[in-house]
Every structure is written in C-alpha cells, then in structure tokens.
Amino acid sequence: xxxxxxxxxxxxxxxxxxxxxxxxxxxxxxxxxxxxxxxxxxxxxxxxxxxxxxxxxxxxxxxxxxxxxxxxxxxxxxxxxxxxxxxxxxxxxxxxxxxxxxxxxxxxxxxxxxxxxxxxxxxxxxxxxxxxxxxxxxxxxxxxxxxxxxxxxxxxxxxxxxxxxxxxxxxxxxxxxxxxxxxxxxxxxxxxxxxxxxxxxxxxxxxxxxxxxxxxxxxxxxxxxxxxxxxxxxxxxxxxxxxxxxxxxxxxxxxxxxxxxxxxxxxxxxxxxxxxxxxxxxxxxxxxxxxxxxxxxxxxxxxxxxxxxxxxxxxxxxxxxxxxxxxxxxxxxxxxxxxxxxxxxxxxxxxxxxxxxxxxxxxxxxxxxxxxxxxxxxxxxxxxxxxxxxxxxxxxxxxxxxxxxxxxxxxxxxxxxxxxxxxxxxxxxxxxxxxxxxxxxxxxxxxxxxxxxxxxxxxxxxxxxxxxxxxxxxxxxxxx
Ligand code: NAD
Numbered sequence: 001x002x003x004x005x006x007x008x009x010x011x012x013x014x015x016x017x018x019x020x021x022x023x024x025x026x027x028x029x030x031x032x033x034x035x036x037x038x039x040x041x042x043x044x045x046x047x048x049x050x051x052x053x054x055x056x057x058x059x060x061x062x063x064x065x066x067x068x069x070x071x072x073x074x075x076x077x078x079x080x081x082x083x084x085x086x087x088x089x090x091x092x093x094x095x096x097x098x099x100x101x102x103x104x105x106x107x108x109x110x111x112x113x114x115x116x117x118x119x120x121x122x123x124x125x126x127x128x129x130x131x132x133x134x135x136x137x138x139x140x141x142x143x144x145x146x147x148x149x150x151x152x153x154x155x156x157x158x159x160x161x162x163x164x165x166x167x168x169x170x171x172x173x174x175x176x177x178x179x180x181x182x183x184x185x186x187x188x189x190x191x192x193x194x195x196x197x198x199x200x201x202x203x204x205x206x207x208x209x210x211x212x213x214x215x216x217x218x219x220x221x222x223x224x225x226x227x228x229x230x231x232x233x234x235x236x237x238x239x240x241x242x243x244x245x246x247x248x249x250x251x252x253x254x255x256x257x258x259x260x261x262x263x264x265x266x267x268x269x270x271x272x273x274x275x276x277x278x279x280x281x282x283x284x285x286x287x288x289x290x291x292x293x294x295x296x297x298x299x300x301x302x303x304x305x306x307x308x309x310x311x312x313x314x315x316x317x318x319x320x321x322x323x324x325x326x327x328x329x330x331x332x333x334x335x336x337x338x339x340x341x342x343x344x345x346x347x348x349x350x351x352x353x354x355x356x357x358x359x360x361x362x363x364x365x366x367x368x369x370x371x372x373x374x375x376x377x378x379x380x381x382x383x384x385x386x387x388x389x390x391x392x393x394x395x396x397x398x399x400x401x402x403x404x405x406x407x408x409x410x411x412x413x414x415x416x417x418x419x420x421x422x423x424x425x426x427x428x429x430x431x432x433x434x435x436x437x438x439x440x441x442x443x444x445x446x447x448x449x450x451x452x453x454x455x456x457x458x459x460x461x462x463x464x465x466x467x468x469x470x471x472x473x474x475x476x477x478x479x480x
Contacts, residue, residue, distance in 0.1 A: 005188070007163050010076035010307040011297035011343040019163040022188035024196040027155070030184040031202050034126040034153040037181030042123050042151040049149050050100020056145075056176035057093035060086060060137075067137060067168060072298030074164050075136050076306040076343075077261050079298060089141035089169075091427045092444070096145035099449065103150070111473055114463035121453035123151030124228065128203040130194050130218070131166075132210045133159035133309055134264045140169050142431070143207045144183065146448040153182045155203065157194050159210075161309050163187045190214060198222050206230065207451060209266075209443075211364070212390070212436055219439070230441040230451040232266070232432055234364040235392030237422040238385040239269045240407065242378065243277035245397035249419065251285045253395065254370065257421030259293060259348045262308055263317075263368040266437075267393040267415070267423040271354075271361055273373045273381045283352055283372065287333045290348040295338050307343040308367060314344040317367030324351045324360040329371060356384040364390070378403055386412045391434030393422040414442070 003021040008014070020026070041049070060067070064086050071082035105120040129143040140156060147154050158166030170185050186193045190210075198206055198221045208218050209232040222229045239257060241250045257269035274282050296303035308314050314337055321335040334349030346367055354361045354371035361371050375381045385394055395417040396407040404418045414433040415425060425431050430442035441451050461467055 005160060007074055007161070008310065009073050010309050011073070011299075011341065013342040016074055017164050019187040022186040022193040024192075026186050026188070027193055027196040027200060030155045030186050031126055031197075031200050033181040033184050034155050035202055037179060038123075038125055038153040041148075041153050041179065041182050044151070046100040046103050046149060046151065048100070049151065050097040052177045053093045053097035053100070053145055053149055056173055056178075057090050057097060059172045059176050060090045060093065063168075063172060064090070067165070069299060070165060070168065071136060072306070075133055075162050076309060077298050078303050078306050079301065081261055082298060085135050085138045088135070088138035088427060092138070092141040092145050095427050096149045096448075099146070099149050103449070103453075105455075110459070112461075112463070112467045112469060114461065115467060116460040116462065117458070119455050119457045121150065121449060122456045124452060124454055125152060125204045126202055127152045127154045127452065128197040128200065128206045129154055129156045130190070130197065130206065130208045130210065131156070131158050133161035134261065134266070136162035136165040137169055139209050140166065142427075142443045142448070143209075144173070147205075147207070147452045148178065148182065150449060150452040152205070152452055153184075155184045155186060155197055157186050157188070157190075157197050160187070160189055194218075195221060198227075199224070201225055204228060205452065208232070215438075228451070229439065230443075231438045232443055233437050234366075234390055235266045235268070235433060235437055236271065236362060236364055236388040236390045237267055237269050237393040237413070238271040238273050238388075238395070239422060240381045240385055240394070240396040240398075241272065241274045241278060241282055242381070242396065242398040242400070242403060243275040244399045245275075245278060246399070246419075247278050247281050247285060250397040251282065251289055253397065253419075253421035254286055255289050255293070257395070257423050258370040259290065259305055259368045260423065262305055262346065263370075264309060264313075264366050265423055267425070268366070269395070269422045270365055270370050271373060271385075272370055273375055273384050275381070276374055276376050279372070279374045283332065283350075286372075287350055290333050290350055293348050295340055295345045295347070297341070297343065305345075305348060305368060307340075307345045309344070311344055313367065314346060317346050317365055317369060320360055320363075320365045320367070320369055321349060324354070324358070324369075324371065327354075327358045327360065329354040329358060329360060334368070356387045362388055378406070382407065382410050386410075389436040392437040393417070393433070395420060395422045414438075
C-alpha cells in the first residue's frame with residue numbers, strides 16, 4: 001500500500017487531508033508522462049500556450065477567494081497576504097501569457113553576403129520544479145508559467161506542508177486547457193520524491209526554491225547529469241535606517257518586512273541596521289508597534305500575524321531566542337511562543353544591541369525575529385549589511401539622494417528598496433539574489449526565460465556556394 005502523509009493546519013493542528021508519499025517509482029511514471037507530452041506541447045504555437053496561461057489567470061481570479069481562504073488554513077498566512085500570494089500568480093500568468101507573443105530572439109547581420117543569422121529560444125524538455133510552502137501559489141506560478149509558455153512540460157514536487165494548495169493549482173491549470181501529461185505532480189518528502197526528481201536522467205532542468213542547505217544538496221545530486229539548476233535560496237535581509245530617515249515610515253516598513261508572513265519570507269528583514277542618532281527613537285517605536293500586533297488564525301479579519309508553519313519551525317525560531325541571549329544581545333520584546341488554540345504561534349521578537357557577526361545577525365531564522373544593529377555611519381551600515389553569506393534583498397531609509405544612490409550601488413543584493421521595506425517584488429522585474437542566495441539565475445521578468453530555454457543560433461546561407469566565415473572575408477581592407 002502507498003504510504004501517505006498529512007497536511008496539518010498550522011493555526012489549529014487540524015488535519016486537512018492525506019496525500020501519497022511518493023517515491024522514485026512514482027517520479028519515474030510522472031517523468032515518463034511529461035516526456036511523452038513534451039513531444040506535442042513543444043510544437044503547440046507559443047501564442048496558443050500563452051492563451052492557456054491567460055485562461056489560467058482568469059480562473060485564478062474567479063477562484064481567488066477560495067484559494068485565499070484555503071491558504072489561510074493550510075499555510076497560515078493572514079488573509080490580505082494570502083490574497084496577495086494568489087494575486088502574484090494571477091499577475092505572473094498574465095505576464096507569461098503575453099510572452100507567448102514575444103519570446104524574442106535576435107537577428108544580426110552576417111559578415112558574409114547572402115547569409116542570414118538569428119538566435120531563437122528553444123524549450124529544454126521536462127522541467128523538475130521543487131517548491132517551498134511559504135508562497136504556495138505564487139512560487140509554483142513563477143516556475144510553471146514561464147516553463148510552460150516556453151514549451152516545456154513539468155513535474156512539480158510541492159512542499160509537503162502545502163499539498164492541498166498545490167493540487168488546486170494544478171487542477172485549475174488543467175481546467176484552463178493544459179493538456180494531460182504537460183503538468184504532473186508528485187507529492188512527498190524532499191529526500192524521497194524530491195531527490196528522485198533531481199537525479200532523474202530525463203529531467204534536464206531543475207528549478208528549486210528553498211533553503212540554502214537543500215540547494216547545495218540539489219546541486220550535488222544534479223551534477224552527475226550536468227543539469228541546468230536554478231536556485232532561489234535563503235536570505236538575511238537588512239533594512240538600513242539612516243540619521244535623516246523618516247523614522248515612523250521606517251518602523252512601518254520594518255513591521256511589515258520582519259513580522260509579515262510571521263517572518264517566513266525569503267525577503268524577511270531579520271536585521272535592522274540603525275544609525276546611532278535615531279537608535280533610541282526607533283527602538284521605542286518598533287517595540288510599541290510589535291506589541292500592538294495581534295496573533296491569531298489567518299482567516300480572522302483582526303489577525304495581524306498568523307502561526308508558524310509547524311512545530312519544528314516553532315522550535316527552531318525559539319532556539320534563536322536562546323542563541324541571541326547567550327550571545328549578549330538584548331531581548332526587547334517577544335522571545336516566546338504564544339498559546340492560541342493549538343496553533344504554532346510565536347510572538348514578534350526584537351533584539352537590540354546585536355553585533356553584525358552574531359549568529360542571530362548572520363543566520364536565516366525564518367520567523368518573526370529581528371535584530372537591531374547600531375552603527376555610526378553610512379559606510380559602517382553598508383559594511384554590516386554586506387557581512388552575510390546571503391544576498392537577496394536590502395533596503396535603506398534616507399532622505400539624502402546621494403546616499404540612496406550609493407546604497408543602490410554598494411548593497412550586495414539582487415533587490416534593493418529605497419524608503420520601503422525588504423519585501424514587495426513585482427512580477428515583471430527579475431527576482432533573486434547574489435552570493436549564496438542562488439547560483440546567478442533569476443526568476444520572474446524576462447530573466448526567467450533564460451532558465452527555461454536554450455539559445456539556438458541559426459545560420460541560413462542563400463548564396464548557393466560555399467562561404468567560409470573568418471576565411472573568405474579575412475583579407476578585406478579595414479574601413480578608413
Ligand atoms: P526546504 O529547502 O526545506 O524545502 C524546499 C523544497 O525542497 C520542499 O519541497 C522540500 O520537500 C524539498 N526538498 C527537501 N530536501 C530535498 C532534497 N534533498 N532534494 C530535493 N528536494 C528536497 O525549504 P522550505 O522550508 O520549504 O522553505 C523555506 C526556505 O525557502 C527558506 O530558506 C527561504 O528563504 C527559502 N525561500 C527562498 C525564496 C527565494 O525566492 N529566494 C522564496 C521562498 C523561500
């Protein structure tokens with residue numbers, strides 16, 4: 001009998017459903033279906049593939065409330081954020097749908113007469129997509145919409161914490177007109193189904209979003225087949241607040257970036273680097289704002305902060321409170337779980353007087369915990385911001401345009417915000433990070449197409465004779 005696992009509501013501990021715990025044999029079957037479907041799907045004109053994505057976007061709009069509600073239950077984020085998650089998938093599907101009528105290549109003149117040259121994007125084949133639970137509708141759309149419009153087929157291994165949402169996502173794709181076999185789901189655990197997908201010889205592309213540690217394991221497992229591996233990994237994002245900042249605006253941005261989605265965003269602001277001149281004022285205002293936040297189930301209108309995803313996450317986040325105290329940082333507020341109907345709640349937590357090298361200022365906590373780091377200058381702030389292994393998002397609050405431009409240049413992250421928090425990406429710019437947040441690829445925008453296509457350069461010689469590049473034209477005089 002197939003083994004199974006449960007999806008559990010983080011706000012209550014209630015079991016929402018049981019799902020097959022797939023293994024290598026299930027992955028083999030899914031890849032085989034995707035391989036067969038590829039031979040037809042790659043030949044469907046790209047505008048038609050795009051039209052399917054338009055219909056998908058329309059269906060997501062129709063089902064937005066249902067998906068939002070389900071997300072508050074299965075993943076736990078609050079209603080407004082869950083709606084934003086679905087909206088991101090809507091936006092991405094429209095955007096990539098439009099790509100069906102672009103997918104631009106290049107033409108360029110040849111050095112020889114009567115010869116034509118162009119480059120075109122070709123699909124790669126079966127894409128293995130492995131996704132986390134924190135954006136359970138948005139992230140599958142970042143991967144599947146570009147993969148599909150480019151003519152690939154997909155095997156999706158969604159996170160084991162959000163299988164219900166993944167199923168609804170794929171059902172709506174089928175309803176939109178994605179043919180059988182073009183998108184296939186394997187549920188199950190990372191080390192089983194996920195690893196089998198990464199190692200499968202007939203899956204030439206792996207697109208993975210998750211933790212840095214899993215990203216390293218995925219890269220190693222994919223190496224034997226020299227696969228294309230696209231990684232979107234963790235972050236240790238900083239908000240810099242300068243002495244000339246609008247402190248009230250900065251506090252709003254910090255609260256949204258540090259405690260939104262209970263800190264479970266790759267772009268969460270888990271460090272706040274603050275100029276000495278406003279350090280006292282910011283501490284007081286931030287603590288007051290954090291203590292005003294109401295914890296509760298995501299589906300209740302008055303909730304500001306929902307639960308963490310599961311018990312293991314709660315324990316991990318709490319362990320960082322002990323680590324921060326041991327390191328000598330000062331706990332200003334929070335630092336403990338909050339009892340609330342069997343859910344995995346953790347109080348918004350603020351540490352002060354952290355030093356850039358402390359573990360709470362270096363490691364991804366993935367919970368509602370942020371650390372204030374005092375600095376005396378802009379240069380010190382930038383050095384502290386850059387002192388981590390990750391490079392996803394950064395932000396600076398300042399009214400000085402020169403400082404803002406220096407920050408845009410010097411902060412070593414894939415995304416930088418000026419006078420806004422570290423979170424708030426839109427679908428038509430590249431999304432991703434530098435350093436150990438990834439491996440140089442980007443999701444979203446035009447950049448995403450590079451993950452899901454191979455360039456093919458095509459030369460058409462219509463001279464009717466042998467023409468040798470670099471040889472037959474080598475002796476031509478240089479223009480004067
Ligand atoms: P995770 O790495 O534990 O799991 C992610 C996915 O990988 C899951 O589907 C899991 O089953 C699978 N997996 C686990 N081990 C595997 C293996 N050995 N082989 C193949 N697949 C495996 O991450 P998570 O806890 O689900 O998500 C949180 C992490 O994701 C955080 O580090 C966060 O920063 C990161 N994240 C990054 C981005 C981004 O775009 N940069 C976005 C969201 C989340």
